[in-house]
Amino acid sequence: MIDLRTILLVEDNPNDVELTLEALSEHNLANNVTIAKDGVEALEYLRYEGEFKQRKRGNPAVILLDIKMPRMDGIEVLQAIRTDDKLKTLPVVMLSSSREEPDLKKCYELGVNAYVVKPVNFKDFLEVVKQISIFWVSLNELPGVEGL
Secondary structure, eight states: OOOOOOEEEEOOOHHHHHHHHHHHHTTTOGGGEEEESSHHHHHHHHTTOGGGTTSOSOOOSEEEEOSSOSSSOHHHHHHHHHTOTTTTTSOEEEEESOOOHHHHHHHHHTTOSEEEEOOSSHHHHHHHHHHHHIIIIIIOOOOOOTTO
16 A cells, blocks of 8 residues: 655635545545644644644645635745745645736746636536645655655
């Protein structure tokens, strides 16, 4: 059996969390999801801080990152990841309801790997999440980084 790496889902909307977990469960990936409710919590997870101080070593296969969140938004999280030598190669997929051109442009300027607008239709949302997870968790190869 293949040991699948974790998906870090950074999402403050409980309904979107539930929908994402449902989509991932169809590919037996829901058990491999860590949920962060905002950007501060996401960075604590990635940096082994706070409640995540004792978590198992290793980075997620992909970070699914919402933009509009309290305390620290997704663009700020992306910027923090891309300027941290230990995190900068992590795949980040913006999974957001924002179609605003400034958000899209800023995310790509900061080095996002993909920007996906959340479909409003339930069935389409499930399909998008499944496709993202299949590629980033099952197919994508990540470089090894020492000390993580």
